Amino acid sequence: MNFPEVILCKYGEVVLKGANRQNFESSLIKELRRRASPYGTFKIYFKQSIVYVEPQDDFCDMDGMYEAAKKVFGFVGVTRAAVCEKNMEDIKRTVREYLPEKLAGKRTFKVDAKRADKRFPLTSPEISAEIGGVILSTVRGIKVNVRSPEVTVTVEIRDEHAYVRAGQEAGAGGLPIRSAGRGLLLLSGGIDSPVAGCMMAKRGMEIEALHFESFPYTSERAREKVMTLAQEMCEFCSRIHVHVISLTHIQEELRDKCDEDYFTILLRIFMMRLAERCAREYKCHALITGESLGQVASQTLSAIEVTDSVVNLPVFRPCIGLDKNEIVIEARKYGTFETSILPFEDCCTVFTPRHPKTQPRIDEVMSQLAKVDLDGLIEEAYATMTTETKLVYPEYR
Ligand code: ATP
Numbered sequence: 001m002n003f004p005e006v007i008l009c010k011y012g013e014v015v016l017k018g019a020n021r022q023n024f025e026s027s028l029i030k031e032l033r034r035r036a037s038p039y040g041t042f043k044i045y046f047k048q049s050i051v052y053v054e055p056q057d058d059f060c061d062m063d064g065m066y067e068a069a070k071k072v073f074g075f076v077g078v079t080r081a082a083v084c085e086k087n088m089e090d091i092k093r094t095v096r097e098y099l100p101e102k103l104a105g106k107r108t109f110k111v112d113a114k115r116a117d118k119r120f121p122l123t124s125p126e127i128s129a130e131i132g133g134v135i136l137s138t139v140r141g142i143k144v145n146v147r148s149p150e151v152t153v154t155v156e157i158r159d160e161h162a163y164v165r166a167g168q169e170a171g172a173g174g175l176p177i178r179s180a181g182r183g184l185l186l187l188s189g190g191i192d193s194p195v196a197g198c199m200m201a202k203r204g205m206e207i208e209a210l211h212f213e214s215f216p217y218t219s220e221r222a223r224e225k226v227m228t229l230a231q232e233m234c235e236f237c238s239r240i241h242v243h244v245i246s247l248t249h250i251q252e253e254l255r256d257k258c259d260e261d262y263f264t265i266l267l268r269i270f271m272m273r274l275a276e277r278c279a280r281e282y283k284c285h286a287l288i289t290g291e292s293l294g295q296v297a298s299q300t301l302s303a304i305e306v307t308d309s310v311v312n313l314p315v316f317r318p319c320i321g322l323d324k325n326e327i328v329i330e331a332r333k334y335g336t337f338e339t340s341i342l343p344f345e346d347c348c349t350v351f352t353p354r355h356p357k358t359q360p361r362i363d364e365v366m367s368q369l370a371k372v373d374l375d376g377l378i379e380e381a382y383a384t385m386t387t388e389t390k391l392v393y394p395e396y397r
Pocket residue numbers: 185186187188189190191192193194210211212213288289290291295296298299346347348
């Protein structure tokens with residue numbers, strides 16, 4: 001059975017915005033329009049905190065569009081609804097034909113009727129009662145439970161049409177992408193940093209990424225893995241420019257000239273400095289890392305104090321209070337986990353000290369740092385930077 005169907009996307013926090021609300025709404029619509037391009041021609045507009053995505057012909061891929069809508073930050077709920085005429089006869093016919101498949105296997109339901117058009121001859125309770133009766137006589141074994149139904153059937157009478165739907169799936173939540181400025185993610189091939197990037201994207205940040213490699217100590221395949229991760233992140237982040245900088249010479253200099261125990265913290269200082277430079281060039285106003293307090297030697301409070309002190313930008317660490325298993329849950333949700341666990345080396349694992357300093361003192365670190373040419377090495381490394389752009393799909397611009 002073919003029904004004219006629409007996708008309804010319900011905003012989340014955007015509703016709370018005062019004067020800025022219009023900007024948020026237009027970011028949401030723009031993003032959905034960009035996301036819609038591979039799935040056909042849709043009319044996309046909002047009314048009363050809901051964005052309507054209406055297919056314009058029979059060639060539209062509704063399944064594809066629906067999955068895409070669930071990955072757009074800013075929506076709390078996404079659902080599909082059948083569209084029908086604004087009369088009880090057509091609404092009942094739609095309920096009989098459209099809902100049984102959606103209610104299959106469900107034990108309890110309730111009907112929630114909403115009347116935006118108050119001229120409609122029946123009141124909301126009257127609509128609910130009639131439609132409840134239709135469902136009871138069409139769907140075998142289902143019962144009414146008004147307090148805690150397994151599924152809520154919604155009948156909405158709007159200006160031009162009526163809409164019938166069952167249940168609602170969670171949207172991606174958060175705020176629309178690009179509504180909160182741009183941040184530079186330090187992206188390794190691990191589990192944590194892709195999650196950190198997606199978490200900040202969820203709060204509306206546009207994500208730019210920087211990866212450090214150490215060729216030939218790290219391989220071409222390790223770099224490819226990071227590119228795959230960035231591509232996977234685009235499912236939620238839409239577009240990511242990935243910059244890659246070589247740390248090879250810096251690491252060799254540190255190995256040759258500094259005490260081994262300081263190696264990790266010194267390397268992180270270089271990373272942060274290079275990241276700050278990249279952030280400034282690409283107009284990013286924060287750095288983002290996947291650090292989690294105490295996870296490894298470089299993530300103790302004193303190590304973080306040192307790395308924070310060498311840059312003048314806010315450093316966001318959204319995973320800081322999460323346990324590894326909590327980060328893994330997020331990584332699965334964002335679809336990056338399977339790639340993250342592929343076994344390739346990272347530049348941090350090259351020349352790893354046997355006893356890294358976990359409580360580095362800033363003066364000792366600085367006297368180690370004085371043994372190498374900080375500015376010269378930064379200049380040289382920054383010149384190795386190359387950039388690749390990843391898009392959720394080629395049509396996205
Ligand atoms: P991840 O799982 O994100 O790799 P991790 O637990 O392995 O994190 P570290 O290796 O100490 O932790 O790295 C901490 C953070 O530093 C990472 O989350 C990432 O933001 C950044 N980082 C580490 N290695 C790199 C790299 N090669 N390129 C860019 N950023 C890096």
